[in-house]
Amino acid sequence: MxxxxxxxxxYSLADExxxxxxxxxxKTNTGGYAANDRFLGIPVPKLRQQIRVASALELDDIAALLASQWHEIRLFAVLLLVQRFANGDESLRTKIYQFYVQNSCQINSWDLVDSSAHKIVGVYLLKRDRAxxxxxxxxxxxxxxxxxxVSCWSFIGQHDYNDALNIAQYLLGDREDLxxxxxxxxxREVGKGDLNRLLEFIEAHSNAMSRTTLRYALEKVAEPLRTELLQRDPKRIRKF
Structure with a gap:
């Protein structure tokens, strides 16, 4: 097609x-991060089933989908990129990676990012420079x-934590809840693989962490350690 x-x-799959x-x-309310987004109402599993009909699309076509006002059409474009990257040779993977980075601000919702960043950017950079x-x-x-x-998730899965921790440290002061x-x-993913690295990071940087970040990071830490860390010296934890 x-x-x-x-x-x-x-469009024919839309459900009001x-x-x-x-x-x-x-959060499409005024001031929300998705205030200008519009939805067709296509469940993600049904959207994934449609990938097979898009085999003829070129990257320019996918760019057009990414520019759509409709959330699900942009998500469809991202899922299509992930599928093609996973099945592609080295040349195609390079083209998709470059396309993704060039259009990265159009990957403009947390679900679009989270379903693709580690599977394209993260995988591509496993053995490459990560600047x-x-x-x-x-x-x-x-x-x-x-x-x-989120791209760092692929590195974390290989027990390679340095870039994830460095970027996490840089972003600790970000004002955005997302x-x-x-x-x-x-x-949290780092802690699953190496609890000591997570605890060392929290000890070093807890004064710069939001409560949200700390709660997410400690979600899989066993009690009573989790509660102890959440309650320790609460005045040091930044509140946003």
């Missing part, structure tokens, strides 16, 4: 009731900063 046909096919529920979940992540972490675009953090959560999440 060609681009226009695929878009029409996705699901769209209303999804809009409430994604791009530090560049993304410094960008004004919230989603680029979240991509920098970054507090992402940082805490990646710290």
């Amino acid at each position: 060609q681009l226009n046909a695929i878009e029409q096919h996705l 009731k699901v769209a209303q529920q999804t809009a409430r979940f994604f 791009i992540l530090y560049q993304l972490a410094k960008q004004d675009c919230l989603w680029q900063r979240r991509i920098a953090m 970054l507090h959560k992402a940082v805490g999440w990646m710290l």
Whole structure:
């Protein structure tokens, strides 16, 4: 199917009731991070099932999908990139990685980032220089900063924690709650593999951590240690 046909096919799957529920979940209220987002109401499993109809799309077509006003169409584009990257040869993976980074501010919701960053950027950089992540972490675009953090999940899975901890440290002072959560999440993943590294990080940086980050980071730490760390010297923990 060609681009226009695929878009029409996705529109045909819309469900207004699901769209209303999804809009409430994604904070589309005025001032919310998804204030200008619009939803068709297509469940993610159904969206994944449609990937097979998009085999003819070029990267330029996927760029057009990423520019859509509809959340699910942008998510469809991201899922398509993930699928093609996973099945691609080295040349195709490089093109998709470069495309993803160039269009990274269009990966503009936490679910788009979280379903793709580690699977494309993280995997691509496993054995490559990771300077791009530090560049993304410094960008004004919230989603680029979240991509920098979540991409590290692939490294963490290989027991390679340094970049995750470095980027987490850099982002501790971020004002966005969605970054507090992402940082805490990646710290939690570090702790699953090496609890001591997590505890050392918290000991060194707890005075710069939001309560949200700390709670996320300690979610899998066993009691009573978790409660002890959450209650220890609460005045040192930054509140946002």
